Amino acid sequence: MAAIIECNNITHYYGNRLIYKDLNFSVERGKILGLLGKNGTGKTTIINILNGYLKPYSGECRLLGEDMRSLSIETKSKVGLLLEGHVQHSYFNIVQIEKFYSRFFKDWKSEPYWDLMDKLKVTRKQKISTMSCGQRSQVALGLILAQDPELLILDDFSMGLDPGYRRLFVDYLKEYVTATNKTVFLTSHIIQDMEHLIDETMILDYGKLLLHKPTHEILDNFKRYKLSDDVRFKLDSDDVIQNVEHFKTHTEFYSFDPMDKVKQALQSRSIDTQTLVYESLTLEDAFIGLTGKY
């Protein structure tokens, strides 16, 4: 099956500063991919490359099979874009803006828009500029869903939303995408919302792609290990043992490998493994385990 997004060897610099080198990834139809990363790792840069606002230093991306540098109007109309939850034309009310947008999209479907608007505590005459941040973001989502795009690109959709609106957004999006087999590429810093939403997790680190895996593989396999230290030792990270932190009474590290392999790795360094235990992680804990706290 052809990928909906396919990026090959994307390298980008701002001036002399390398943002990333040779980034490769693809997203299949019907998947929700979450791009996670610390501040400034280049998430918005990728979004801007994908939607054609920014030309990468080198490499190429294809959206719905077309080169991003020369997307046809038809392909552009199949991509719904939400940038930090903004709605343009905020002097309109929700009736006026729906009418305005509907003229630009030949496959306009107003049901999902009104379905979502009916959940908001706003009147039909209220200008969007007077709505709360969360309400404005639902209007933006509703307008995108009504475009009936094949691909939704959502940058930092959770910005400024309270937990209730975040949940509304996530639940509505998940249900809609599952029912319609749409593809979604999104970024967010609220990783606890991502856990039940994204099928695939992609984590950016400074300069490179750290990981791209099915979310369930991370949740099933990536664990935090603890070892009580009666005897002091210094443990360095390697392929099996990641992100080691020494505390006063114990040592913590993370691993994708099962207990027996982790034990072997420790024993090969003459470390006693009798006190070794592990715990399962939320996606947010896994993110910290993979990228570090600072």
Ligand SMILES: Nc1ncnc2c1ncn2[C@@H]1O[C@H](COP(=O)(O)OP(=O)(O)OP(=O)(O)O)[C@@H](O)[C@H]1O
């Ligand atoms: N037009 C630009 N000119 C120079 N540097 C830029 C430009 N745009 C972004 N940067 C820098 O590139 C890096 C990546 O920025 P980007 O906005 O893509 O990161 P991000 O991962 O989306 O960050 P955040 O999570 O804070 O939104 C940052 O250090 C930023 O300062």
